[in-house]
Structure formats: structure tokens, C-alpha cells
Amino acid sequence: MIFKALIILVVVFVANNPSVLAENSPTRARQVLDRAIQFLLDQRDPVNLSWKPKEAPSAFLGISSADPTWRLRGTTTRDVEKRTEVVATVQSVQLAFLKLVSRGEGIDAVDDSLLTQFVGAFQLACLDITNIYGYDLAAEMANRLHKQFPVSVSLGPLVLGLCSNGKKVSPRVIHFLKHFVHENPDKRRDYQLYELERACLNLVALKCLRDDDRYQAPDEKKRIDEAFQSNLGFIQSLEVGDNGYGTLYKTSLALQALGHGGPHEQSLRDQLISLQKPDGSFGGSVVVTALVIPAISNFSAQDIKDAPCSRPSILDTTDKDFVKINYEITENIVSKQSVVGQILAKPGGNLDEAFKAYQKENPLVLDYESESTPFGQVIRQINGIERRDNLQWYIYKVDPKTEQEAKITVGLENIQYADGDTFHMKYDL
Missing domain, CATH: 1.50.10.20 (Glycosyltransferase)
Structure with missing residues (x-):
């Protein structure tokens, strides 16, 4: 013992x-x-x-x-x-x-x-x-x-x-x-x-x-x-x-x-x-x-x-200060990475703002960039894996009860979040 x-x-x-x-x-x-x-x-x-x-x-x-x-x-x-x-x-x-x-x-x-x-x-x-x-x-x-x-x-x-x-x-x-x-x-x-x-x-x-x-x-x-x-x-x-x-x-x-x-x-x-x-x-x-x-x-x-984390500690915040966003990243084509995590974000923002703020504070945990297209903001790269030709980063929202995933078709700037939401980013054709 x-x-x-x-x-x-x-x-x-x-x-x-x-x-x-x-x-x-x-x-x-x-x-x-x-x-x-x-x-x-x-x-x-x-x-x-x-x-x-x-x-x-x-x-x-x-x-x-x-x-x-x-x-x-x-x-x-x-x-x-x-x-x-x-x-x-x-x-x-x-x-x-x-x-x-x-x-x-x-x-x-x-x-x-x-x-x-x-x-x-x-x-x-x-x-x-x-x-x-x-x-x-x-x-x-x-x-x-x-x-x-x-x-x-x-x-x-x-x-x-x-x-x-x-x-x-x-x-x-x-x-x-x-x-x-x-x-x-x-x-x-x-x-x-x-x-x-x-x-x-x-x-x-x-x-x-x-x-x-x-x-x-x-x-x-x-x-x-x-x-x-x-x-x-x-x-x-x-x-x-x-x-x-x-x-x-x-x-x-x-x-x-x-x-x-x-x-x-x-x-x-x-x-x-x-x-x-x-x-x-x-x-x-x-x-x-x-x-x-x-x-x-x-x-x-x-x-x-x-040694403090570069993001605020969940233990040191209140519900009105931040909301929790769960995320999962799956990429089975280039480096075959699968990452799950949680982000603390300000209420009322959009998903692109939340991920950029998190990436700025935690550069080793998540490397994230987005870019503008005629269809709105899309993910340009995650952890060095870039969108190219027919390979894209797609975003799905996970239903907390059924765990079924629904594909999101609007730009990142229009994706709103609430406390406890889960988003799944997939790199696929």
C-alpha cells in the first residue's frame, strides 16, 4: 500500500x-x-x-x-x-x-x-x-x-x-x-x-x-x-x-x-x-x-x-461568468487524432469567438484558425490539419439525450452556444 x-x-x-x-x-x-x-x-x-x-x-x-x-x-x-x-x-x-x-x-x-x-x-x-x-x-x-x-x-x-x-x-x-x-x-x-x-x-x-x-x-x-x-x-x-x-x-x-x-x-x-x-x-x-x-x-x-492554467479555473468562476462548452475533434485521414475537452466561454458569444479565445490562452492544447468564405466563417485548420479541396472540417451538434449528431450548415459566426452544449468537429470528405 x-x-x-x-x-x-x-x-x-x-x-x-x-x-x-x-x-x-x-x-x-x-x-x-x-x-x-x-x-x-x-x-x-x-x-x-x-x-x-x-x-x-x-x-x-x-x-x-x-x-x-x-x-x-x-x-x-x-x-x-x-x-x-x-x-x-x-x-x-x-x-x-x-x-x-x-x-x-x-x-x-x-x-x-x-x-x-x-x-x-x-x-x-x-x-x-x-x-x-x-x-x-x-x-x-x-x-x-x-x-x-x-x-x-x-x-x-x-x-x-x-x-x-x-x-x-x-x-x-x-x-x-x-x-x-x-x-x-x-x-x-x-x-x-x-x-x-x-x-x-x-x-x-x-x-x-x-x-x-x-x-x-x-x-x-x-x-x-x-x-x-x-x-x-x-x-x-x-x-x-x-x-x-x-x-x-x-x-x-x-x-x-x-x-x-x-x-x-x-x-x-x-x-x-x-x-x-x-x-x-x-x-x-x-x-x-x-x-x-x-x-x-x-x-x-x-x-x-x-502554476496556474492560462484559462480561468472552473473552480474559481460562477455560472454567470462563464458557460461550459464540450468539444470533440476527430481526424482519421492525416494524423488520426481524436481529442475531447472543455472550454470556458463568455455567455452570448459565437463558436468562432469561443475557440479563438481558448486557442489564444492555450496554444499547446488547441491550435485553431478560421477563415472567411462566401458561406461565412469556416474552420481553416485545427492542430495543423488544414481544409483543402474536398477535405473539410465539419461541425456537428450533439444531442445530450440521444447522443445523435446534427450537422451544422451555417457559418461559425452564426453558431450560438449554451452552457453544456457539445460540438463535434470532423475532418472528412
Whole structure:
């Protein structure tokens, strides 16, 4: 359970400064990261650019933590081929979630660590985590936290997922993040390393809480600081061996929890670097490699919370400010792309204005242009796929009850929308 819970650290370790590497070997560290990223990319299915469902969120976030061109937040690259690949890869992470929840158990098929991984991936993609295929993932994390409280070792990851999503937790939850030293008369190292895992998970969550400006009350700050110091003190009390903390997993976990400037930082990082395999992986595993990448690069859990989407957050708007437009893009002729998403648009506008505004704010998510014709505004290109001769972009409106599609025959400037409308753009003859 703890090993699964660990991967949440990968989810939220998104960098504010992606170039921070081992100070005495930046070139070597960069080469190690590039090889590790390439290993993860090579593990995708070459046709649909997807990983196995349970590997997808950690793999994507491991890559994007060390290479900013893979992040949908704040990226300005105009490379159409790279942009299309990134969008397709993000889409594959969405489909991985859908595959898991469609296996008969629903959201219960997604354990706590996977849930928080998917939340981080969807936040990076600027998706509304309160409505992922009908699932409110923020509410699901809160429900799980209170169901498991106070005994579960998963408190740390769930608290971290909620904190990175801007949700406060109760004082009692913070109290149980404090590291309670259990009876260990023999002081066995294996027991201490078990406790290390829990302490590191708690410490990363508490770092997020400490950086949250909404915890201003003196008693809140005191409770957070006491819990933080108790976990930090326990980690620092453990002896670091020649092989770090024994395994790639534990060493990466400790390095991420202690962060930049922590004790043994450089020696732990160098130990991890030395364990890279010729194929670029760590341990030959997608999940472990995705975990080690942010540990080597020294990323901060706070940055996923601080890095705002370029569009307004659905959580920060009211119904009168924006309406939600669902869209689907299908193109099976050139690059065979299929993308679904949601746009926040001002009420009373037309579809062309809505897509242009969204494209301006999210250039990596959607590349959209229209042009004037005698029949009105039409789509000139989407994500680099241009209308030509007998190939056009057609627009269909989806009936919410029957899911039947009706072709729209007026110009874009005359297509009005209402909250919740769904439009399907198809590239066809």
C-alpha cells in the first residue's frame, strides 16, 4: 500500500525551476534525465502513444517534470508536430483513466495513489477534475480521506492531492500527519525504513500545507510545524548507508521529501544516477523510472499548485461568468487524432469567438484558425490539419439525450452556444 502511495510524489513534483540539477555534475545529470525520458517515451504503444493504464499518469508526469515542453501549463512552443504529440499523449492518459473505471468497479478500481496521479496529470492538462467522465475527483479524494482517517498510511498522499488542488484539510487530519514513533525495541532497520516511507509521504504533504497562505491561524501554523518537524526529525535520525536507504524506491522517496539543501542530498542523488541502466531506465520499470526522474532533478511539490492554467479555473468562476462548452475533434485521414475537452466561454458569444479565445490562452492544447468564405466563417485548420479541396472540417451538434449528431450548415459566426452544449468537429470528405 505504501509503495503505491509513493507515486503521488511523482504526480505533484512539477518544477518551478526545471534546470536545477546536481551542482557538481549538471551535464551528467541532464544526460541521465534525457535517457530516462526517452526510455519512458519508448514504452508507449507506437500507434496510439499510450502506456499501460496504471503506468500512464506517473510516466507522463515523470517526463513533464524534467522536460517543460511536455507541460500543457505555460508552454508556448509552436512546433505543430510536438504539440500534437503532447496533446495525443495527454489524451491517452484520459483514456487510461476511462479504461480503469470501465472495468465494472467504477472509481473503486482506481486506488489512492493512482487517483492522485491522475489528478496531477489532469491538472497539468488544465482539465476540470470535478468532471472527468462524470467523476468528481476532488470530492473523491476528500471522501476517501475521511473514510480512512485516522489510521490509513494513505493520509499523506490524499492530503497532498487535496492541497495541490487548493482544498483545506481539518486540524485533526493535520494532527494525524504527525509522525508517531511506534514501539520498536530491537530498532530493526527494516522497521525503521517502513516508518521512513510513511514519514516521507507525510512530510511532502506538510510542505504543501506550510506553503498554503490559507493556513494563517496561529494554532494551524503551530500544528503544521509540529507535524512537519516530527517527520523531518525522524528521517534525519536514520543512518544513511552506502546504498542510500537500501532501494531505489526508498532513496528516491527520501531525496524528494528532504528536498534541495537537505542532508546527504548530493550523495543520494549521485547514488541514484549511478544506478541507471543502459536502456535509460531505473530498475527496468516505467513506474520506478518515473519516480527517480524528479528526485534527480530536485522538483518541488508546491509548483503544481502555484502554476496556474492560462484559462480561468472552473473552480474559481460562477455560472454567470462563464458557460461550459464540450468539444470533440476527430481526424482519421492525416494524423488520426481524436481529442475531447472543455472550454470556458463568455455567455452570448459565437463558436468562432469561443475557440479563438481558448486557442489564444492555450496554444499547446488547441491550435485553431478560421477563415472567411462566401458561406461565412469556416474552420481553416485545427492542430495543423488544414481544409483543402474536398477535405473539410465539419461541425456537428450533439444531442445530450440521444447522443445523435446534427450537422451544422451555417457559418461559425452564426453558431450560438449554451452552457453544456457539445460540438463535434470532423475532418472528412
